[in-house]
Amino acid sequence: MKIRLQIKAYDYRLMNQVCDKICSIVTLTNANLKGPVPLPTRRKIYCVLRSPHVNKDAREHFEIKTYKRLIDIQNSSLQTIDSLKQLNLPAGIDLCVNFI
Template sequence: MLNYKIKIKAFDGYILNLSVIKILNYISKQNIKVNGPITLPTKKKIYTILRSPHVHKKSREQFQWFIHKRVLVVYNVTSNCLKQIELPSGVKLEKTKC
């Protein structure tokens, strides 16, 4: 029995919240103690690209990229228990021992 810190990342906040609810429902069926979800700060990346490759240097376009994060702390879990959860594409799950 181990304690795990589960960090969940996604580009879409709505899909991230749905997957956190799915994980919490799965964990509650197993009668496992959990703390969270803890909301971490959203990371924002901005990329600026020239629209025209030659003459119009002042004409630029900006793109934003948001990375939403949540943390769950799960107590007294076997390592195989968390592998059975199916998450939607675009959601990354990182598991570390506490």
């Protein structure tokens, strides 16, 4: 059974910690691991007027970056799946699991 994990976060340091936890769990259960593969970072830029009524020339730009990683797990067992279910993820981490 092949499992594909896609991890998304706004903070790359937090995401790297979660990737390290997942990699250590998978290696302890003797499953094959590919990754974490860094996917392209998505940048979303918002433009806001500084003044509520006038001065359209005065603007501020805000940016949100979404970081992504991809991890493939091959030859997984029930022990691997159970240990991944028990993993506590911090706030700000989005984990998408696909069984292929």
